[in-house]
Amino acid sequence: MLKAIKDFFDNYLIPGNEESEAQLEQSIRLAVVVLLIEIAESDYDHATEERHAILNAIQKHFGLNRVSAEQLIALAKQEHDDSTDYFQFTRLINEHYSAEQKVKIVETFWRVAFADQELHRYEEHVIRRLADLIHVSHSDFIAAKHRVMNSS
Secondary structure (H helix, E strand, O other): OHHHHHHHHHHHOOOHHHHHHHHHHHHHHHHHHHHHHHHHHOOOOOOHHHHHHHHHHHHHHHOOOHHHHHHHHHHHHHHHHHOOOOHHHHHHHHHHOOHHHHHHHHHHHHHHHHOOOOOOHHHHHHHHHHHHHOOOOHHHHHHHHHHHHHHO
16 A cells, blocks of 8 residues: 555656655645544445545546546545544644635535435534534534535
8 A cells, every 4th residue: 555655656646746745745745635534434334425525526626537536535545544634634734724725625514424415413413513623613513514514
C-alpha cells in the first residue's frame, strides 16, 4: 500500500521547489475524500449512488480525471480504514481552507449523504460533527443542507 501511495504522489506532483506545495495539496485532497468516505459509510449501507457522488465530487472539486479520482478514492479508503479519528484530516482543512471553501465541503458532504435519496440519522450526525470540527457555523450547516435538498 505504501508503494501505491508513493506512486500516486510521484505521478501527480510537480518536481522541484513546488513539490512540497503539491504534496500539501494532495494531502488536503486526501483528507477531504477520507471524510466523504466516512459519511458514505456511516449508515452501514455502501450505496453505489454514494460512491458515484464521491467520484463526481472529486472530479468536479479537484479537476481530476476519472482514473486519478479513482486512485485518490482507493488511497483515501485505505487511510480511512487505518485512521482512528478525524483530527488529522480536519486539521488540514482548517489550516488551508477559507470559510467559503469549508461551506462548499459541507455541501459536498450533504450531496454524498443524499445521493441514495435517503438521509440516515448517522449520516446527519457525522456531517454535523465534521462541520463543527472544521468550524462551519450551524446556520451555514443548515443552509448548505437546504441548498442540496432543494437542488435534488
